[in-house]
Amino acid sequence: MTDPDGYHLETGPIRPPNEGGAGSLLIRATRNCPWDRCIFCPFYKGQRFQIREVDDIKGDIDTVMKIVDMLEDGSDMSKVPYQTLYMIKAWNRGGKRTAFLQDSNSLIIPTDQLVEVLEYLVESFPSLERITSYARSDTIARKSVHELKRIREAGLTRLHVGLESGDEEVLELVKKGVTPEQHIEGGKKAKEAGFELSEYVMPGLGGKELSKQHAYNTAKVLNQIDPDYIRMRPLTVHPLTELHGLRATDQFRMTSPHERLEELRSMVEGLEVSSTLCFDHFLNGWRGRDGGPLFKTSFSGYRLPDEKEQILELIQEGLDVPESQHLDPRRTRMNSF
Numbered sequence: 001m002t003d004p005d006g007y008h009l010e011t012g013p014i015r016p017p018n019e020g021g022a023g024s025l026l027i028r029a030t031r032n033c034p035w036d037r038c039i040f041c042p043f044y045k046g047q048r049f050q051i052r053e054v055d056d057i058k059g060d061i062d063t064v065m066k067i068v069d070m071l072e073d074g075s076d077m078s079k080v081p082y083q084t085l086y087m088i089k090a091w092n093r094g095g096k097r098t099a100f101l102q103d104s105n106s107l108i109i110p111t112d113q114l115v116e117v118l119e120y121l122v123e124s125f126p127s128l129e130r131i132t133s134y135a136r137s138d139t140i141a142r143k144s145v146h147e148l149k150r151i152r153e154a155g156l157t158r159l160h161v162g163l164e165s166g167d168e169e170v171l172e173l174v175k176k177g178v179t180p181e182q183h184i185e186g187g188k189k190a191k192e193a194g195f196e197l198s199e200y201v202m203p204g205l206g207g208k209e210l211s212k213q214h215a216y217n218t219a220k221v222l223n224q225i226d227p228d229y230i231r232m233r234p235l236t237v238h239p240l241t242e243l244h245g246l247r248a249t250d251q252f253r254m255t256s257p258h259e260r261l262e263e264l265r266s267m268v269e270g271l272e273v274s275s276t277l278c279f280d281h282f283l284n285g286w287r288g289r290d291g292g293p294l295f296k297t298s299f300s301g302y303r304l305p306d307e308k309e310q311i312l313e314l315i316q317e318g319l320d321v322p323e324s325q326h327l328d329p330r331r332t333r334m335n336s337f
Helices: 054-073 082-093 111-124 137-142 145-154 168-173 180-192 207-225 242-248 257-270 308-320
Strands: 025-028 098-102 130-135 158-164 196-201 229-232 276-278
Touching: 025 054, 025 082, 054 082, 054 111, 111 130, 111 145, 130 137, 137 158, 137 180, 145 180, 158 180, 158 207, 168 207, 180 196, 180 207, 196 207, 207 257, 257 308
Parallel strands: 025 098, 098 130, 130 158, 158 196, 196 229, 229 276
Antiparallel strands: none
């Protein structure tokens, strides 16, 4: 995009709910997805993956610095694009504490380049307390622990990983391009290198046929990783995905709200971790007896194993509520990110 005034900031389409908006500065380090074959994901289809030049990323950081200075000295902001100004204003008011590197897998950037970007970001904004990014398990697994520690020491503190499932058959079905073993290796390496690790799980991803093994083997993989956070992102089927076609021809049968709760109960019963389990997305659409959300939707979640029994009691409460009162994923077309 041509920007003669130098106020344009390039941002990507997605980020975790707890890493955007007023919470984080969004810095686009890569464009689109290097894998882009998952049959449940509607993003980036047909878009070429690119690693942005280090100087371009630094240029965006310089743009943020310039706009922050303008805000603080009361300069005319009329030439700053609205979306850019809105984000930076909110981030500035919040103390400039967090940043998120976009798009889907920033860790794929060669280590020396990523370290250079991170060091420049930290140098530019010493107030940063947390810098985070999405990453694929296989990408983490291909990095050495030494490389990962360099990246961590340069300032990247948290990784968000789409585990989705720990079951080999489910991962093959949805073309995730990662095996359970790679999930485990990548997760363990991330923890060893000192990253705070969030693993995302998709209830319902196995459909009716693979639901039980999806739950059992996902818990089994998570037990070996023991991530800091386990975040539930229930499956919904977007019309622009390959999975939508499978569903339309009954090759994939979605689970009902109660079936997903049964799946979730099996998964939670199998967890032996010290993680925080989070339902911090509106698509966790189960309802309690009072008609409100069954699970708390805060980013703080439930601490395992201390609150495991509480979660299981809530699941039973949800099973006692008629299915018609829950958000039915079979009728929901929004994405699950």
